[in-house]
Amino acid sequence: MPQQWPAADIARMILDGFDDYREHFRQITDGARGRFEQAQWQATQVASAARINLYEEKVGETVGRLHQSFAADVLMDVSSWPLVKSAYISLIDLRFDDELSETWYNSIFCGLFSHDLISDGCMFIHTTRPSLRRARAAQTRTYKPHGQLSGMLASIFTDYRFSEDYADLPGDLRRLEAQLRENLPDWVCKDPELSVELFSSVLYRNKGAYLVGRIFTQDDQWPLVIPLLHREGRGIQIDALITDEAEVSIIFSFTRSYFMVDVPVPAEFIGFLKRILPGKHIAELYTSIGFYKHGKSEFYRALINHLANTDDQFIMAPGVRGMVMSVFTLPGFNTVFKIIKDRFSPSKNVDRATVIEKYRLVKSVDRVGRMADTQEFADFRFPLSKFEPACLEELLEVAPSTVSVEGDTVLIRHCWTERRMTPLNLYLEHANEAQVREALEDYGLAIKQLAAANIFPGDMLLKNFGVTRHGRVVFYDYDEICFLTEANFRHIPQPRTPEDEMASEPWYSIGPLDVFPEEFPPFLFADSGQRKLFDQLHGELYNADYWKGLQEAIRAGKVIDVFPYRRKGLDNE
Numbered sequence: 285m286p287q288q289w290p291a292a293d294i295a296r297m298i299l300d301g302f303d304d305y306r307e308h309f310r311q312i313t314d315g316a317r318g319r320f321e322q323a324q325w326q327a328t329q330v331a332s333a334a335r336i337n338l339y340e341e342k343v344g345e346t347v348g349r350l351h352q353s354f355a356a357d358v359l360m361d362v363s364s365w366p367l368v369k370s371a372y373i374s375l376i377d378l379r380f381d382d383e384l385s386e387t388w389y390n391s392i393f394c395g396l397f398s399h400d401l402i403s404d405g406c407m408f409i410h411t412t413r414p415s416l417r418r419a420r421a422a423q424t425r426t427y428k429p430h431g432q433l434s435g436m437l438a439s440i441f442t443d444y445r446f447s448e449d450y451a452d453l454p455g456d457l458r459r460l461e462a463q464l465r466e467n468l469p470d471w472v473c474k475d476p477e478l479s480v481e482l483f484s485s486v487l488y489r490n491k492g493a494y495l496v497g498r499i500f501t502q503d504d505q506w507p508l509v510i511p512l513l514h515r516e517g518r519g520i521q522i523d524a525l526i527t528d529e530a531e532v533s534i535i536f537s538f539t540r541s542y543f544m545v546d547v548p549v550p551a552e553f554i555g556f557l558k559r560i561l562p563g564k565h566i567a568e569l570y571t572s573i574g575f576y577k578h579g580k581s582e583f584y585r586a587l588i589n590h591l592a593n594t595d596d597q598f599i600m601a602p603g604v605r606g607m608v609m610s611v612f613t614l615p616g617f618n619t620v621f622k623i624i625k626d627r628f629s630p631s632k633n634v635d636r637a638t639v640i641e642k643y644r645l646v647k648s649v650d651r652v653g654r655m656a657d658t659q660e661f662a663d664f665r666f667p668l669s670k671f672e673p674a675c676l677e678e679l680l681e682v683a684p685s686t687v688s689v690e691g692d693t694v695l696i697r698h699c700w701t702e703r704r705m706t707p708l709n710l711y712l713e714h715a716n717e718a719q720v721r722e723a724l725e726d727y728g729l730a731i732k733q734l735a736a737a738n739i740f741p742g743d744m745l746l747k748n749f750g751v752t753r754h755g756r757v758v759f760y761d762y763d764e765i766c767f768l769t770e771a772n773f774r775h776i777p778q779p780r781t782p783e784d785e786m787a788s789e790p791w792y793s794i795g796p797l798d799v800f801p802e803e804f805p806p807f808l809f810a811d812s813g814q815r816k817l818f819d820q821l822h823g824e825l826y827n828a829d830y831w832k833g834l835q836e837a838i839r840a841g842k843v844i845d846v847f848p849y850r851r852k853g854l855d856n857e
Contacts (some may be wrong), residue, residue, distance in 0.1 A: 673689030705750025
């Protein structure tokens with residue numbers, strides 16, 4: 285190998301591309317405070333989508349620069365890339381975002397080379413970053429009440445201020461103190477060692493700002509989230525004080541848009557979040573603050589580790605078989621894998637490219653807690669022994685262009701991953717009366733909240749919704765979604781003649797985007813009891829005028845509030 289092979293120059297150019305990405309990421313993120321203070325909600329949505337798209341844009345630019353700067357026979361000599369990796373490691377060792385820079389390097393390598401050439405020698409399949417590489421703690425502020433909760437809360441909001449004043453700070457503080465005393469045992473509030481630790485940077489998402497931290501004594505701790513709202517014309521409102529781990533977990537859920545937060549040292553902040561939410565995998569935490577590509581890296585590492593250390597085998601996921609996607613899972617790993625079938629049911633008028641486009645769309649819209657986040661993968665390779673034979677047989681039958689067997693390896697050329705949930709239709713089969721009512725109430729709310737966020741699910745069958753471990757109903761089948769404003773909601777025309785009324789086929793023309801809400805009840809519910817109950821709970825969904833009203837509000841620029849937490853005493857505002 286010639287000594288002059290430019291490993292160090294290639295490594296430097298890859299890192300320069302990463303620096304460019306990080307700077308643009310930081311600029312978009314830093315703008316979140318101003319957008320919140322000025323109530324620029326549409327700009328917030330634009331910024332959120334721009335930040336998600338930024339990664340692939342910058343990867344494309346960096347790959348382009350590498351092709352321009354190095355001869356093809358030099359750049360594409362994969363046998364020399366271990367030298368690039370080695371040079372790159374020495375460049376990133378002292379960085380505070382070194383784990384993210386490894387993922388970036390992987391993205392560049394995959395942009396240059398076929399996935400067949402992936403190896404740990406050439407890229408970072410396993411991280412080279414020591415897990416305990418720095419003793420520094422996350423940037424936080426600590427407050428001690430010394431028996432005066434009200435004084436402590438007041439000092440917090442002296443530190444966390446905005447260009448807009450608080451609308452009613454004394455009233456908010458009284459309400460927060462009452463919530464704190466209600467949420468925590470009395471002895472905790474009286475503990476002389478009681479402390480509150482908050483992350484220095486505020487987290488922003490959609491129309492809210494969030495203070496995030498923990499409450500702790502010598503022996504115990506509770507997560508702490510304080511959401512803030514900007515009430516246009518009135519100022520900033522401190523909306524709630526949340527200490528329940530399940531509720532805080534929902535705020536950081538895989539069904540929501542990503543937070544914007546200034547994190548100089550990402551690993552420190554993730555470590556801080558992990559301490560207050562020990563049940564969350566770090567992949568999900570990285571994703572929750574916008575580093576979704578690194579979340580994907582951590583997910584993949586967890587997956588290969590799981591496969592290497594268990595006897596778990598892939599099986600077909602429980603539930604009704606899909607007409608477009610085939611879904612399989614690992615019983616011991618809380619994820620489903622979705623592949624596109626080669627042939628769709630005749631009733632589906634979409635093609636493969638459209639399905640891919642719709643699944644990608646979900647990443648860049650406000651998921652309002654009602655759509656599962658997805659990760660897209662290419663060229664997964666798994667040991668043949670890790671597939672239950674019946675599962676592999678079905679995948680090879682329905683998607684031979686995507687799934688193939690190469691010796692003792694199964695190659696999956698393209699798939700999505702999603703968090704596994706219980707399909708709503710299966711949940712209802714085993715639910716008691718109270719659970720059925722609660723689930724149908726939430727199912728209707730899910731449809732309404734998606735609609736208010738300008739998303740129409742299209743196929744609203746129960747099987748396309750899942751129930752999370754927290755009992756929330758979430759949509760997860762995206763092959764027919766569209767923006768609500770694209771759909772044409774219609775009333776069924778009155779029959780012109782008795783023959784029209786008796787006809788088995790519609791007597792009126794139907795366009796490709798026409799939706800007739802009056803047809804929903806028998807379509808959605810085979811069970812007449814569930815159909816009647818849903819009519820009581822959410823009967824307006826059967827009226828085209830309800831949907832048209834939402835469309836008008838969206839076209840007028842209204843951005844809705846969808847709160848990821850329970851609002852005590854404020855729900856009717």
